[in-house]
Amino acid sequence: GAGVSQSPSNKVTEKGKDVELRCDPISGHTALYWYRQRLGQGLEFLIYFQGNSAPDKSGLPSDRFSAERTGESVSTLTIQRTQQEDSAVYLCASSSLSIGEAFFGQGTRLTVV
Amino acid sequence: AQKITQTQPGMFVQEKEAVTLDCTYDTSDPSYGLFWYKQPSSGEMIFLIYQGSYDQQNATEGRYSLNFQKARKSANLVISASQLGDSAMYFCAMREGLLRGKLIFGQGTELSVKP
Numbered sequence: 001g002a003g004v005s006q007s008p009s010n011k012v013t014e015k016g017k018d019v020e021l022r023c024d025p026i027s028g029h030t031a032l033y034w035y036r037q038r039l040g041q042g043l044e045f046l047i048y049f050q051g052n053s054a055p056d057k058s059g060l061p062s063d064r065f066s067a068e069r070t071g072e073s074v075s076t077l078t079i080q081r082t083q084q085e086d087s088a089v090y091l092c093a094s095s096s097l098s099i100g101e102a103f104f105g106q107g108t109r110l111t112v113v
Numbered sequence: 114a115q116k117i118t119q120t121q122p123g124m125f126v127q128e129k130e131a132v133t134l135d136c137t138y139d140t141s142d143p144s145y146g147l148f149w150y151k152q153p154s155s156g157e158m159i160f161l162i163y164q165g166s167y168d169q170q171n172a173t174e175g176r177y178s179l180n181f182q183k184a185r186k187s188a189n190l191v192i193s194a195s196q197l198g199d200s201a202m203y204f205c206a207m208r209e210g211l212l213r214g215k216l217i218f219g220q221g222t223e224l225s226v227k228p
Contacts, residue, residue: 031213033215033216041221042220042221043204045216048216056215089156091158093158093216095216100148100165100211100212107156
């Protein structure tokens, strides 16, 4: 596609439920990043995928968070047993090896009630 | 471990004046890239400018320039001739490795441009 696409754009879920957030990167981009941005805060790194290499999971805050990516295509961020502190905007970005900057999606606003 | 710091939570500037947003970084990797992004109230992340650690000259993109001082590990963003539309959050970011590696962001600076 023309840009990074994230779905859903908004998600309201009950505490304790699992949620899946989807990111469709720009075609041909080998790198994919997930970030969490709480209200009024900066971007908190969660996970980084680069091609078929093992992902850098160093930013995942707990074992309730996981992410998958098949090859250089779609990625899914899963949050299990959601908590109120998981409420945030989750941003996905992708980049290529020829152009270093990351292009961002519009984000998924997650609200846990 | 890589680290990026923005010490100015908020800045004000008069329309048409220049403003400098501070960013310092820490890394032991000689190869790295530095980025600035703008986030308006709409929430989108807009790429502004990039500086590679081996670049000899400061990067410029229109009204944006990056004041890269390698020895001091600083990568300040200079916006010339500020416009009302420049009011936004600005984030500095770093990648260890020029094209590969995770991208880490600072906490951001909120810029307000006064008419």
